[in-house]
Amino acid sequence: MTRQSHPYLIVLLAAVIATTPLAVDMYLPAMSNIATDLHTHIGTVQQSLSIFLAAYGAGMLLFGPLADSLGRRPLAIFGLTGFTLSSIALALVQDAQIFLLLRASQAFCGAAATVVVPGFVRQLYQEHTAKGMSYLSMMMMLAPLLAPGIGSVILWFSEWRSIFIVLALYGAMIFALVWKWLPEISQPIAGNDDAPAGFFSGYKIVFSNRQARPMILSMMFGSFAFFCFITAVSFVYINYFGVSEQTFSLLFGANVICLILANFINSRLVTRVGSLRMLRCGLVIALISAFVLFLVNYLQLGLLWTVLSIAPLMGALTLMSTNADAIVLMKFPHHSGTATAVTGTLRFGSGAFAGPLLAYFYTGTAMPFALLMLSGVGAVALCQLWYWFVDKQPAPGAL
Template sequence: MRNSEPSIWLLILLAAVVATTPLAIDMYLPAMPMMAGELNSNIGLVQQSLSIFLAAYGCGMLLFGPLADMLGRRPLAICGLGGFIIASVALSQVSSIEWFLGWRALQALAGAAASVVVPGIIRHLYQQHTAKGMSYVSMIMMLAPLIAPAMGSGIIWLANWQAIFLFLAAYGVLVVAFSWRFLPEITSDRGQQRPAFFSGYIKVFRHKAAWPDIASSMFASFAFFCFLTAVSFVYIGYFGVSEQMFALLFGFNVLALMSANLLNSRLVVRFGPQRMLRFGLVVALVCASFLCGFNYYGLGLWYTVFTIAPLMASLGLMATNADAMIIMQFPQHSGTATAVIGTLRFGSGALAGPLLAWFFTGDALPFSVLMLLGVLAIAASQLWRRAMHSKKQAAELA
């Protein structure tokens, strides 16, 4: 066990590595209409770039998770950041939507290579208090989606949409420079031989005790991406707020997520990740139910705003603690476990867009119903976990 916690600067660096993904997702959202015109495309194809990014990111996690266990975390992170820089520069130079979609997929793959290493490093640094470390990193990382839409709007006001991707490239250069200097290499805890590529997946998928927590993480992400995909339409298109007010409302939800991670970092050592997850689940069930009711009866903007904020906070609380419990079960395969989490998370996120389009009614009800279904699925996963635990106890007593 480690005698002291890692420095705040290392946590900031780990959060900066992970933040490449939310920055790449959120910064270009305000520029989508402008991009559609300049790339001679329609807004639907530009919006599809988000689903392509999420799908490619999930595939990248599957590929690079085992490689992190095999080759080491530091070299993979640096190579991934290098690829992210190259793809970002290329995205600033494209002149057709086809090239844009292709480079977005490569940008996502590179981002996956960089970010897949972080949970394994946190697990090594924090040991049994992994949930606390992940809360700290998540709290710092949440600054990225908090400021990304406003930054994107500011950049296109001063320059053009291409400058957004040049900014992402510059950010990647800064992060890779600090990673080269300060990112530690984490070796196997017991000095064991590094695993083969598929052995980690076999171990993770055979470990049935982790299945309910993996499902909980996946459904929490599905509910989150339902919000992320629909938020611009709900606030701007349906409730009619301005772009400036949208940025404030979006930031309010991110602040709620950050507050939840701060609360978790203070309480999880005392109460444990399982109890914190259940607390988040209770809050989420109440808020998601109220959200559906408010939108069913067509109540005003602020009913949705003040219900969404605690719902988003509870989703963050559940996802962080579920991820920590999963990672702690696989000390020798943390990269592979992270890959499974990330693939299912972003794969379910990629489904949010098509489902919202399928159930589109012109109001805010479909996204709130889908979020409630995601929360109910988390509840079912935790009941499954309790049933498995009870069965195991009964078998031990027999």
């Protein structure tokens, strides 16, 4: 399977992985409506987001090794089927606790579909995996850019249940395309005599790789900084700086456009300069931008300075994340599903800490947000120093 034989496969893969940001972001404008209709507190509905992320991470841990052992196409079909059925059930639910349970089911099944995608990208792009991941991210970023607006439009014409009907229709459409066009790219690794047996063997291989560990942690701390932005951005723009919801949507969209632009630049340059150099360029930009963001808030400068410091920071974070993912994937050709499970789980797991930490350090200003983002980027820098040190050392047993 090559890019030439399947020229539109990367678009289909982006559509598959977009199920998660669509399911996360499309219902956000309807949270208060859901709480009212299900006769529950808004906090209960907000918990559904944390439950979704936790179930998604758990699903990746389970389905990552299964993708390597059973094949990727069956898991994609299973995941999209479960995602679609869960979305239909969410449109019909009458009880808040059942709503939370179905959100977990939706996320768990969605993980089965999305965990297989990086393996396909690696097979398609081989040594240019970072370029393929950039294309994938660039297209996938359209989902969080459009999802809140789509949810708002649906609420304008209908009720919140229609949001989940739209998600079900999307899942069914992608299922049909996957059934017809998505090939299997590898035989189960169980058939490889050199592959160790056991469900957890893939995790042992991933975590025992000396060079992979600092790169995985780089991805994790970068994701922590990113989720600090996602968690705090509405407070910073709306509550602290007092912008309207419409202005907030424009500012949020501008940040997503920065992410798309960074992925486009990466796709143009990474084949010439390499993933590691692009990651480190992103790290330098992120360190400068995060420090500027800290100074802006320390000096209590205006909204414009905050926006101008966040924009390059978001682009730099996606440069680091995309290239770190590609480097990790290239190290595990026969365990790409497991490697994806590890990075995906740590990515969402680190994001889960953003909310509690922001709440713990809450001061009514944007300073905790700036400090936590700077801390995340600083931790990435330490991990890259670790990677540089490990890379200079001879492999165990080498003369």
